Amino acid sequence: MSKLFFNERNTLVSDAIDGLIYSNQHNNLTRLDIDEHIRIVVRKDWDKSKVAIISGGGSGHEPAHAGFVGQGMLTVAVCGDVFASPSVEAVLNAILYVTGDAGCLLIVKNYTGDRLNFGLATEKAKKLGLKVEMVIVNDDISIENSKKPRGIAGTVFVHKVAGYYAEQDASLEDVTAKANLCNDNVSSLGVAVTSCHIPAEENEDRIPANKAELGLGIHGEPGIALIDIDHSRDVVELMAEKLLAKTNNQRYALLLNNLGGTSPLEMSLLTKDVVESSLGENMAYLFGPKPFVTAIDMKGFSLSCVILTDEIETALMAPVAVESWPTGIQVNDATPITIEKASNSVAFTPSESADIEAIVAQICDTVIGLKTELNRLDTLVGDGDTGSTFSSGALKVQQELKAKNLP
Template identity: 35%
Template sequence: MKKIINDPATVVDEALDGVAAAHADLLTLHRNPTYVTRAGAPIAGKVALVSGGGSGHEPLHVGYVGEGMLDAAVPGAVFTSPTPDQILDATKAVDGGAGVLHIVKNYTGDVLNFEMAAELAEAEGLRVSAVVVDDDVAVQDSTWTAGRRGVGGTVLLEKIAGAAAARGDDLDAVTAIAQRVNSQVRSMGMALRACTVPHSGEPSFNLAEDEMEIGIGIHGEPGRETRKLAPADEIVEILLSTIVEDLPFASGDRTLLFVNGMGGTPEVELYLAYNSARKYLHGKGIEVERSLVGNYITALEMQGMSITLLKLDDEFVELWDAPVHTVALRRGL
């Protein structure tokens, strides 16, 4: 294992210290328990958005804390859910009196701990709602998670719901928009090489040099099948054909196409894959109206990619285009 670290036990703490120091104008790091809030939080009268999960998916979630997205992010250890006390304190810290929306990826630990934190917050008089993101079409009968996992769609949901909160929507309206995004977004990923969690020192699965894994998760989970390595066009078709059939997407649909790197894939390959995906969708009569390409929700240094497709309407386009100012996503500010 080769990593730029000091001690596997202190990776997350040291990284958070670095993020907070580099972006002190945007973020405030809190300890005992650990969570991150946007500068100036709480914002009076605005619905607050809180998300979180295991570290190792950077820039998710800390990188999306700021104007137009999250008010707080709660990082756990690498690929490990944050604790209820972390989530509770983050929720209380950003509540501006209009309520708090928890955005939760569909992993058992995340769901249970966010639910417990919400119950504790409500016992203290806060109003909390939640949306569980479950956009991963790769999951069929998985022993790794209870139902479909929350993956790339999480980024799009945080941006759109964050814009709704920023324009002044109330908690019920922001929650409804978040739920609508989740109902209209689908994702699927693949890998050429697995990631290695610092404290384990071993890859999460093994592939031969001529193999690829289809349907991987963002915690290094193996996928639904191992196949022989194929050209980019074929890989994209495997992923997109499953995505398109699942919602389903149809000719005439307006979409946002998100090609995401898993941490170890160069941008030249991601843009090549995006070009293949756009051509595939064009052949189906599906319009790509908005795009996002890059490493936005990763699995440490995993070499691979995921594709996410969101069905757009006028309101989603307006909210996607709205100003945002975070470490990892900036537009219009």
């Protein structure tokens, strides 16, 4: 049974694209109507005078890629089925529609289908006389010494850099060089506690309870290790160690990416963990926390670091008219304002009574022991937290009882 909302499996991607276009705050997106199997999202304000920036791939990674189409980033996104590369024909039609004399650059993630289909479309376009180049993003560092590192969330840094220089009327050669410079300086690593659900398919979650998988792919591919998740800060520090080995103590921008199913509460907690970890020391800018490149509803997050050269920093901080790109910030000061506590507590002198202590202790033990059952009963009529609330209070009373602090 599906765990996702959709109408028909074969119209899911097209329906989602229409939803994006309906709600796009810049009102600068449209799609090409070619046939039902070709899904191309393009800038409405494109005039072919500059280098076109094309990206795309399988759907299910939203807001990538269509959410980054707009002035200053992508010219067009070619959307395949869920986790499936768009066809050669779809990519070729996108190239032909947006490419003028300045040429176009294709930016694709390092997966076999994308390399093959975008690459073949590139060669066909060249044979038609168009100036076309391709950059393959390979930012995933999870598999040490991998000959074909995957492209994951750091891809959007490459989009931003290429889009900026294209907007400045740079040549195709220069835009390609800047995109490659960014790609060479990006490192990413992800972790998740569940894999993702694929529409209309049986989905088994292989990750055990109280564990997380480090380095899993954005299509649910297995990671490199199962790790404990007792404390999120320890998970972040493990990732920080691997990422910092790539930055060589240089200034970098960091992207905190929600892989799709992590709650805002958790993402804010992870932001604190990241800022207060060893990653915080040389972090010049923070992008996020928000979804950039997701894996449908995977409950996890990824971190991407890009070493800041002058060219990359200028490009990343330039404004854009793009739905899903946030402004990078320098981390804010989180020092709280200290005030005197207002309390309605009644003053008392602690005292001892063995009989009363025994009664209070038994009450506390009973309430704590009934936590699960009280929660179960409350789910029938309320929000399911009565046991947790009473247990929390009983634990506090128990603590004060043992410290001999009660009257």
